[in-house]
Amino acid sequence: MTPLKHSLAALLVLAAATGIAAAQSQPTVLVDIDHRTTVSLDGDWHTIVDPYFGGLYSFHHQIKKDGYFQDAEPANKNQLIEYNFAKSPTLKVPGDWNTQRDSLFYYEGPLWYERKFDFTPKPSTHIYFHIGAANYRAKLWINGQHICDHEGGFTPFDCEITDALKPGQNSAVINVDNTRLEDGVPTLNTDWWNYGGLTRDVSLVTLPEAFVDDYDLHLSRADRKTIEGYVHVEHANAGATVHVSIPELKVETDATTNAEGRAPITLTPQTLQLWSPETPRLYKVNISSGPDMLTDDMGFRTIEVQGTKILLNGNPIFLRGICIHAEAPYRTGRAYSEKDVDTLLGWAHELGANFVRLAHYPHDERMTRAADRMGILVWSEIPDYWALQFDNPAVLIKAEQQLHEEQRRDRDKASIILWSVANETPNNPARTAFLTTMADKAREYDPTRLVTAALLVHGEGNTKIVDDPLGKALDVIGTNEYIGWYERTPEDAAKTTWNIAYDKPLIMSEWGGGAKAGLHGPDTQRWTEEYQADIYRNQLIMLNKIPQLRGTTPWVLMDFRSPVRLLPGIQDNYNRKGIIAPDGEKKKAFFVLQKAYQDKTLGKAE
Incomplete structure (x- = not known):
């Protein structure tokens, strides 16, 4: 049994233990599906908002036999059916529901999607239903038959629907629930918007009796x-x-x-x-x-480490990077389109970057395909973010599942050189054991790439110390620090030295500060573009004094929505640490970093 199927099978056992009705199909990930001939189901879907989940559960919380998934119409005037998809409003797929309808901007809970489609099944074939991503939990029914369930908001899944289809018109009903969960991955608290819905492409794919579902072709080290x-x-x-x-x-x-x-x-x-x-x-x-x-x-290349060096095709390389959230430029919402990708990676290219950190979850496959074409190296991450339930075996299973789905989808992308297993997690034994297991699993499924994580650091005076025990399990150490923003002053960064306990390459995976585009003043005034630019200038001095620094990804390319950033008139539900505003306006810090990258005055490859 493959690691992916093992993780999914374990999740099915968990589902059964919690009373969830058994599904017909076990989700998988069909590799290279974006190169297959598919029938797109993107477009308008009828939707019903269901905050009490009355479309699935009775008032005694038992699963209904006649729930919304039946997509039924009254057979006679005496039959009571209290929903009607055909008369319900629509939402665009792909797309989050939050930015499509004002009443759903803050909505967290279950929402039903429905659409009809015509299909003629062919003999001796398998038909799969592909969902690029559904945040966070999804249940699929075809013609009233429960097909599959999936948990995880940023990875694709494919469910076989062959036996449920009929010639002619068919009904697809999908329930998506973005309720945050204590035992979820991520867990209850994050610093990004909890965009719900079918946020990536939905399609049908027809395959022969035996078909290629997975492969790995790579260059020998x-x-x-x-x-x-x-x-x-x-x-x-x-x-x-x-x-x-x-x-x-x-x-x-x-x-x-x-x-x-x-x-x-x-x-x-x-x-x-x-x-x-x-x-x-x-x-x-x-x-x-x-x-x-x-x-x-x-593309074919090798990536490895040698002491404190990162070697691409055997040659040392310095990673001039930037962090990117999957926030759509201009329109906001979850990024998914070619236009979104071209804009975000185009800005990174204009910055002079050869590297991006796709935070804090797997992005749409269009991002990694475009990175392959553009020659931009990638740090790809799963949302083992902040304080998961690291002592909960069920959470480990969920994290492994998302890791395997991410790796299986993107293992054919030359641009991806780093699998990240975590961001800013607490230093305790349960966490270290959990993430060491994750690092081992990442190498087990893909031994051709490097494993990293973004660690927190601590300090003594003007010295920052990197000694997190998780570093033992990593090939490349990632560290996050915000000198000049969350602590001390921008000038203090230039005075800071680093004590790193590991003889490994270091990537400064987050640094920076906030600014509202268009707000100007002295470089001592918070939230101004000048203050942010001063942070960047002083950070560059500090970074150049770290001998084993092999890359940097300041936080972040573009401002992004966050429900925890509330300062009126400044944040207004945005994390303002971007060096570009959502409308494309570049802040002064963009040009400070651009000059360092284009002149190659930041960092050394060896």
Whole structure:
């Protein structure tokens, strides 16, 4: 059993223990689904807001047999049905509900989505329902049949619906519930907006009897010439043939599946151009088994550490980065479109960045695809954020599930070099054991990349100390600090030295301060662009004195909505630490950092 299926099976056991009705299908992640032919279900969906969850549960909190998932209409004038999707308002999918309807701006709870679609099932095929992300818990019904459940607001899932479909018109009903949970991942408190809904693409995909559902093709660290890995064929018999080719490199190979459906792959191209920020070369990779054929766009590179150096393709590199939240520019709300991606990564490119930290959860796959094309390296993170229930085994299962879904979706992206397992977590034994397990799981499923986490630090006088025991489990140490904002003055940053207990590369994964775009004054006045810019100037002095600094991702590219940022006239429900405002106006700090990055006066690769 794969790690992903093991985690999902464990979640099903938990669901059964809590009285949730059994579903027909176990969610999976179909790799490279964005390159498959699909039937889009994006667009208008009818919706019902259901804060008491009366559409699923009776007044004794028992699951109804005639809940909203039946999508029913009265058979006669005497039948009582107290809902009607056809007469209910619509919401756009993909999209969060908060920014589409004023009455839902602060809403947290269950909401029902419904739409009809025509479909003609073909014999000897499997039909999957794809949901790019649904925040936070989702339940899917097709024609009144309970198909699957999923927990986790930022990773994709695919559920087989073959047996529930009928020729002609079909009904899809999805309940999405963004209620924050103590035992959730993330947990109750975060510093970003809890955007609810079907926030990414929804579609149908038809697959043959046996089909490629997973693969891993990567460059060997041993010689940086051999492409190795595997292809997995779901429902394949032992001995099924798998064909892999890269026409531009004039290489191809055939392999056969074992009893588990996995076929080992080795390719030895003679003219491979390695992927890097300077040369983000992508190749068309064709994978087939029987009638199933798909194509991916892949780059090949190696990433590793050597002492305090980060080596890309064997060469030391300094990561000139920026943190990015998945907040949509201009319109706000959850980012999901090509336009959102092009704007955010375009700003990072204009800044002079070769690296982004996608905080604090997996972003839409369009982000990592675009990073591949643009040559921007990526730190990808799951929301093991702040104070999870680290002593709760059920929470560990949920975190592992999200990690495996993230890795399975994005393992084919050359841009991703770091899997982050946490951000700003408390230093205690339960936390350290939990996240050490997560780091081990990340390497188990993907040993080709590096593992990191953003750690808190402490200080003594003008010295910052990095000695969190979690550092032992990491390949690269990430540290967050806000000298000049949450503590002391901007000038104190320039006087600060660092004592780091680990002989490992360090990325300053968060630093900065807030400013409201257009607010000006002396550089001693908080919230002005001048104060923020002064923080950046002093931080640059400090950062250049850290010998093992190998990257930096200041917080943050663009202001983003947050329900805990309440200062009237300044924050107004926005975290203002962005160096760009949501309307695209660049603050003074943007240009301070841009100059350092473009002139390459910040940091050294070795």
